Amino acid sequence: MNTPTLETKRLILRKFTEQDMEALYLILKDEEVNKFLPWYPIKNIEETKKFYEERYASKYAQPQGYAYAICLKEDNFPIGYINVDMEEHHDFGYGLRKEFWHRGIVTEAGKAVVGQVKKDGLAYITATHDKNNPRSGNVMKKVGMRYCYSYEEQWQPKDIPVIFRMYQLNFNGNTDFVVWSVRNVLYTL
């Protein structure tokens, strides 16, 4: 199953489609929203289409995946995204247009996506955030993730040193299991 549509009290979580390029552009063009993400703000609809092909359409072509557009129920128009990667880390990531921050929208979406991946049998998810982006860490905590360690990386493509905080949530009952995938761990508190 790939990105099965989910409904919460206020939201529809669904696949992005080719009809959503304007909506996706509004999410990806904002400097502040994209500051802590591994790409530069998108400049036009052409770049948005490329982003969609590389990061969404290609994922939807796989047998399993979780790459959601976050939409309010009232208009089903994407205002953000939330994903769980199918690679080894099962990285959990999200972003939302600034106008919609401070309303609990990503936490509501996150709980639904976590419920779905758990139901589908993933063993765990992980997530990392720049230590200067604590709002993202708050979402991780609110969906039940546990802080594990911090590490430093010369982060690409922006080529800046970043201290990341790594969170994990296990679904297989093994509360101690941690994905130690990086060498440059700085500390665990």
Ligand SMILES: CC(C)(COP(=O)(O)OP(=O)(O)OC[C@H]1O[C@@H](n2cnc3c(N)ncnc32)[C@H](O)[C@@H]1OP(=O)(O)O)[C@@H](O)C(=O)NCCC(=O)NCCS
């Ligand atoms: C990270 C990000 C998604 C967090 O957005 P957010 O709106 O703070 O997330 P939440 O959904 O958890 O909302 C929490 C806020 O909503 C408030 N809230 C209002 N109604 C709420 C409700 N019904 N339920 C829960 N919280 C509610 C909370 O009190 C909290 O308020 P605060 O922002 O004043 O502390 C957002 O900052 C973002 O898009 N950043 C840019 C992209 C990014 O950095 N992504 C992560 C990369 S690692």
